[in-house]
Amino acid sequence: MMLGWLLARAGVTVVVLEKHRDFLRDFRGDTIHPSTLEVLHELGVLDEFLKRPHREIREITGRVGRETLTLGDFSHLPTRCKFVALMPQWDFLNFVASQARAHSTFRLVMQAEVTELRESNGRVRGVVATTPDGTIAIDADLVVGADGRHSDVRAKAGLVIENFGAPIDVLWMRISRNAADPEGLIGNLDAGIVFVMIDRNDYWQCALVIPKGGIDDIHARGLPAFRGRLRSLVPFLGGRVEELHDWNAIKLLTVVVDRLRRWHKPGLLCIGDAAHAMSPVGGVGINLAIQDAVAAANILAARLASGRLSDDDLARVQRRRELPTRLIQRGQLVIQDRFLRRALEHRGAVKAPVAMRLLQRFPVLRRIPARLVGVGIRPEHVRLQGSDFRVPS
Ligand SMILES: Cc1cc2nc3c(=O)[nH]c(=O)nc-3n(C[C@H](O)[C@H](O)[C@H](O)COP(=O)(O)OP(=O)(O)OC[C@H]3O[C@@H](n4cnc5c(N)ncnc54)[C@H](O)[C@@H]3O)c2cc1C
Numbered sequence: 001m002m003l004g005w006l007l008a009r010a011g012v013t014v015v016v017l018e019k020h021r022d023f024l025r026d027f028r029g030d031t032i033h034p035s036t037l038e039v040l041h042e043l044g045v046l047d048e049f050l051k052r053p054h055r056e057i058r059e060i061t062g063r064v065g066r067e068t069l070t071l072g073d074f075s076h077l078p079t080r081c082k083f084v085a086l087m088p089q090w091d092f093l094n095f096v097a098s099q100a101r102a103h104s105t106f107r108l109v110m111q112a113e114v115t116e117l118r119e120s121n122g123r124v125r126g127v128v129a130t131t132p133d134g135t136i137a138i139d140a141d142l143v144v145g146a147d148g149r150h151s152d153v154r155a156k157a158g159l160v161i162e163n164f165g166a167p168i169d170v171l172w173m174r175i176s177r178n179a180a181d182p183e184g185l186i187g188n189l190d191a192g193i194v195f196v197m198i199d200r201n202d203y204w205q206c207a208l209v210i211p212k213g214g215i216d217d218i219h220a221r222g223l224p225a226f227r228g229r230l231r232s233l234v235p236f237l238g239g240r241v242e243e244l245h246d247w248n249a250i251k252l253l254t255v256v257v258d259r260l261r262r263w264h265k266p267g268l269l270c271i272g273d274a275a276h277a278m279s280p281v282g283g284v285g286i287n288l289a290i291q292d293a294v295a296a297a298n299i300l301a302a303r304l305a306s307g308r309l310s311d312d313d314l315a316r317v318q319r320r321r322e323l324p325t326r327l328i329q330r331g332q333l334v335i336q337d338r339f340l341r342r343a344l345e346h347r348g349a350v351k352a353p354v355a356m357r358l359l360q361r362f363p364v365l366r367r368i369p370a371r372l373v374g375v376g377i378r379p380e381h382v383r384l385q386g387s388d389f390r391v392p393s
Contacts, residue, residue, distance in 0.1 A: 195234065
């Protein structure tokens with residue numbers, strides 16, 4: 001959607017196909033990073049965006065055992081917004097869609113599921129999609145697979161995937177929120193349990209990290225035991241854990257970390273999770289996906305507008321974005337394997353690891369995780385293109 005907006009703004013005719021009828025999927029995280037807010041500023045729509053309901057997270061905090069620790073401090077970021085905005089992703093996507101629709105070159109087709117690539121002479125030339133009104137075929141100079149971690153586009157394109165494994169999965173559930181509860185994002189770590197709570201105003205979107213394949217064990221222990229565990233970990237939830245009345249209220253999300261060797265082939269490019277599925281660790285996948293979109297627009301817009309797109313342009317997008325992706329994925333894998341896996345296996349009292357202790361003792365170090373989460377590596381900036389570019393105030 002972001003790439004569609006940026007290209008349409010630069011005068012390129014774009015069709016975005018989304019297989020669902022709306023964006024009400026609640027499994028993609030709610031973090032709008034300072035770097036994304038910077039992009040919105042560069043596009044001249046930041047103030048309008050921030051009028052939408054959101055929470056502002058200025059520090060990364062977490063509870064380890066009985067201690068509350070500050071792990072990151074966004075106040076020193078070199079960005080206009082020194083906070084992560086928490087907003088349900090459907091609100092963000094609806095905002096992006098409404099901005100993109102202002103361009104006559106942009107079209108969004110909902111309930112259009114890409115099922116085939118149209119190829120001839122070794123080149124992708126469009127897609128086939130199913131819609132409630134039947135099958136449609138769309139010809140295109142470029143097809144961009146931005147269809148997430150189970151990408152159909154990359155599968156149809158036969159691109160080679162390297163899978164790095166993930167020792168964790170996530171259970172995803174909602175518990176109502178009282179006005180007296182704390183605000184923002186709460187991470188809880190205790191003996192054998194990692195539980196993250198995202199403030200969505202009237203309810204908590206909760207993520208329980210479990211060992212991969214551990215769901216059968218959790219089911220075998222029973223729902224009352226599961227609720228009891230959450231209640232003792234987060235006492236202020238009290239009787240609200242009873243809202244988890246059956247296992248249907250608790251969804252299993254599989255975590256995948258992988259990356260394509262080549263993100264492109266003639267006429268086709270993958271970006272975001274379709275090119276590199278991100279773990280939820282650190283909450284940075286949305287940032288990377290948006291940064292990919294900005295980089296792709298910067299590199300490709302003029303070439304597409306003039307009909308001079310070459311395969312090397314697509315390779316340039318991968319060259320630009322591969323290093324940040326590799327580094328962040330490496331960091332996620334280290335945290336998953338060395339920290340989360342051990343934390344989940346641990347049965348005694350939990351103590352904060354040395355790295356977390358250092359962050360308490362030397363607050364200046366908290367700028368490092370804040371930078372990695374808030375901005376990432378090699379931040380992208382919107383190039384001044386498009387006839388209606390609005391100069392940010
Ligand atoms: C449990 C969990 C929690 C996470 N929490 C966070 C977080 O807090 N912060 C963060 O930054 N990252 C988080 N992530 C990672 C983040 O969700 C992804 O990195 C990010 O959503 C990738 O964006 P994307 O646009 O590439 O793909 P997606 O967000 O997956 O979007 C892909 C879109 O393509 C559509 N689509 C799929 N197939 C087709 C098709 N055939 N035809 C048409 N449309 C199709 C889908 O419906 C979807 O709308 C989390 C991941 C998990 C698993």
